Amino acid sequence: MRDHADRDVVLVTLDSCRYDTAVQAVTPNLDRLGPLLQAETSGTFTLPAHVAFFSGMTPRPLDGEHDLAGQQYRSIWRSTAARPSTAATAVPFTGPMLMDHYSRSGFKVIGAGGVTFFDPKEPGNWLPSLFDTFYYFGRTNATAADTRVRYREESLTLAHPEILADDARAAKRFFLFINCPSTHIPYTTPNTRLTNRTRALLERLYRLHDSKQVTPDAFAPDEVASLHSMQVRALEWADQQLGILFDRLADREPLVVLCADHGEEFGDDGRYGHGHPHPSVTTVPLWSGILRQEQP
Numbered sequence: 001m002r003d004h005a006d007r008d009v010v011l012v013t014l015d016s017c018r019y020d021t022a023v024q025a026v027t028p029n030l031d032r033l034g035p036l037l038q039a040e041t042s043g044t045f046t047l048p049a050h051v052a053f054f055s056g057m058t059p060r061p062l063d064g065e066h067d068l069a070g071q072q073y074r075s076i077w078r079s080t081a082a083r084p085s086t087a088a089t090a091v092p093f094t095g096p097m098l099m100d101h102y103s104r105s106g107f108k109v110i111g112a113g114g115v116t117f118f119d120p121k122e123p124g125n126w127l128p129s130l131f132d133t134f135y136y137f138g139r140t141n142a143t144a145a146d147t148r149v150r151y152r153e154e155s156l157t158l159a160h161p162e163i164l165a166d167d168a169r170a171a172k173r174f175f176l177f178i179n180c181p182s183t184h185i186p187y188t189t190p191n192t193r194l195t196n197r198t199r200a201l202l203e204r205l206y207r208l209h210d211s212k213q214v215t216p217d218a219f220a221p222d223e224v225a226s227l228h229s230m231q232v233r234a235l236e237w238a239d240q241q242l243g244i245l246f247d248r249l250a251d252r253e254p255l256v257v258l259c260a261d262h263g264e265e266f267g268d269d270g271r272y273g274h275g276h277p278h279p280s281v282t283t284v285p286l287w288s289g290i291l292r293q294e295q296p
């Protein structure tokens with residue numbers, strides 16, 4: 001039995017993806033990893049969620065455990081330096097951060113980001129500095145607020161699966177982290193194009209995101225359904241692109257953990273966006289498993 005600590009790693013965060021979005025979406029590539037799990041995240045927005053993940057505390061399955069090659073684990077990673085535990089852990093490590101652990105173990109540590117917390121040019125950002133190599137394809141925070149509702153393709157991390165996979169494959173061992181903004185507002189992808197109606201809906205939604213106020217009935221049920229449907233289709237586009245990545249990496253049989261960093265409120269109890277400790281934000285989709293080559 002191969003030690004999971006020796007496996008290459010692919011850690012993917014689907015930014016803002018609700019659990020019920022993953023239930024509705026058709027995701028044949030994600031399903032290669034194993035069943036969709038309902039999980040609980042430690043952060044309500046991108047920064048604290050990723051700090052927890054990078055410390056080894058990825059979302060906890062609410063019902064059930066991680067299944068890796070037929071073995072059950074309560075957690076994938078756990079730093080045992082300060083908090084010894086008897087819970088079954090696939091890859092125990094010492095030290096504060098996964099990237100430091102894998103780097104010291106001889107892995108090439110590669111990251112790619114799409115939302116602005118990962119923009120290395122922003123002086124307040126430090127997450128990209130944790131990686132040996134970091135790719136940022138997203139917009140800069142300096143973008144005027146009124147251009148946030150826009151069509152996206154090249155700015156999406158998963159528009160570039162070949163670049164990321166080839167960089168990883170070139171290393172003897174790799175830890176590859178990818179933050180995917182396709183499921184983050186404005187949910188636009190080549191699979192989710194803007195119409196006059198959805199553009200107007202998204203402009204209203206951005207204002208509600210910004211206000212963080214409780215605003216009951218700000219959208220009619222069919223308008224909420226349209227916005228939710230855009231996130232579902234954005235996830236299906238991410239699945240298609242992850243299929244390209246997986247095909248290039250499957251022969252390495254990496255350990256893959258794929259989850260949302262947090263969810264998104266679509267008027268749940270009157271609020272929109274994320275950053276609030278509401279179950280629609282703290283409950284996230286999770287897949288984990290060993291990626292293997294598909295049988296012909």
Ligand SMILES: [Zn+2]
Binds near residue numbers: 045262
């Ligand atoms: Zn996020």
